[in-house]
Amino acid sequence: MSTPPAAERTDGSSVRIGALVPLTRPGWVEAGHHLLAGLELAASEVNDTGGIAGRPLELVIRDTAADPRLAVAAVDELAGLGVTAVAGEYHSVVARAAATRADAIGLPFLCSSAVLDALTDQPTEWVARLAPAQSHGWRIYADFLLGAGHRRIAVATQPSAYWASGSRILRDRLVPQGGTVIELDTGTLAPAAVCDELAGNRATALLLLAGHPEPAVSLVRSVRHDRRLTEIMIGAPAGQPEFAEWAAALDDDGAAIPFLRYLPEFLSPLGTRVEKALRERLAGAPSFVAFEGYDTVSVLADVLRSHGTDRARIAESWPHVSVEGTRGRIEFSRAPGIGVRQWAWAPVQVVDRDPAAPDRFRIRYTG
Template structure:
């Protein structure tokens, strides 16, 4: 039971809710967080105190995220949770480490989320190397050996290309770079024809330039046999289907969902579907699980920031997608849930509103 007049426990929430951020991802992340906060408060809050979110829009801007961490630290939040974009989350994590503010990253996947090992940061999403190696294996199993990547300049995209190349090269695969910053869709199609690649991976922003690239490739008869892939998950969101229709089907992507939800996940999926008016993405479950973890840490450790950071090592929570515990993983600089479930899925050509699971790992 929440005690009348009891001061709230505040959590900072970082997420993109304006362009050039992936707004739909931010909306789903926030929906998951808000549902979990409501349920925590309905169950009595944190030792009788209500839990409240202090939301800040990062708009996919690392500098804006750093400023938000400083502001939230000054406001006295107990911890920070969220962020979808990996490069933005890396900036937020680095700053949170510097100022001694616990940060639970829900969705960003860069292996090196901070330059140095830190006790202040934990992460729910799997490391990029784990998911993208699974994706590279999927490409090989499907018979693709010459794989083109249409990429924009970004630490995240560059890391993805490196992971793909390191996995594919010893196994007879080749990665061909196409600069999506300098090549317009028509020129990119010409380069794709010249490359003799059988698959094109979109390592670019959504909706621009991802949507016009897909449209150009689908309409180019020379590329009728080329598979389009999007490991970063652009097709997960409804905007993809709305803008591309049938052109957006059969584009495999990574998402972090299990074959079967936990009983909690089944209930949360129903509630999120009602609040969003659409099927919740994996990002919404990451938001819910992030609050569930922090609520448990607050219950056991209190709202002292140093004790919250100490709590990463011992917390164990039944999340929507499995039991969440953190550990130290070689090559990962933060406390890591090892591992969330991973799927490779796409939109079903027969039913574009539904997804097919093409491969999975746990």
């Protein structure tokens, strides 16, 4: 890994980490705020405990707005500003663009939340990831569907590498077990037409492989109020119902829609303490994305304290990381088929909002 190392400074100046987050539309702004809350909380705690060898840790935040081009430009800008590493990002296609660029210029990137398996085209030592790969989590979701008796499954899709990958993972898992996956293109089918297709195909489950708020919200409303579809289960493996704006937009219609989230059944003492602090920052319940942000900075702070701020040494340190995170001990390895250093794995749950109390989550399946 030949790259000009970041200068080691002993003059008390800050140690800088670039933070990529979606903070404006069309990015998922609520997810971005949760991710940023976790990043900032952990950075604040690092500085409260002496910083990095006496130097303050500074986050240099850049809004990606779910735009891969903005992410690439931000990586270049942050590298020029002398950051030791880049962290964050929620949207998978954006994270892939950032990871590819970071790999090309020799800048360590710790991806917090994006799950697309192929973050880079080739194996790299420059990139590591906390979130479980999509193939891991979505296979667990497929197992949940099979266990619940669903064999005829429709997926409402939009054009995207992320959604296409999700459809493929589900099909590869379900079809050998006797399942059928029916793809419905939301670009050509209005919500009412999707309902017609569901009724005609006798599907027992509809999975929302489509963006939030639209067309996902309109699809849910249409299905919930179609008398032909009262028995159909709606699912959202990508996690749209995790956030408060989902419940606000759909009220009772947004409950009982199982989705993936990456939390253990019971938080550790560290997780419980962080949950309380995040709740205060967000003025509400933190999502798993906020915990991912906190764990990201915790890992980077440990690496910086142990290995210094040289970029090459940071990238070389991924296999040696062993950090107690909010959701378990974090260590990176080479997972089959994954080109980046991967935490294998964060805990995976299938949960939904309780119809009797939509602010409460029910665990439906654990992977």
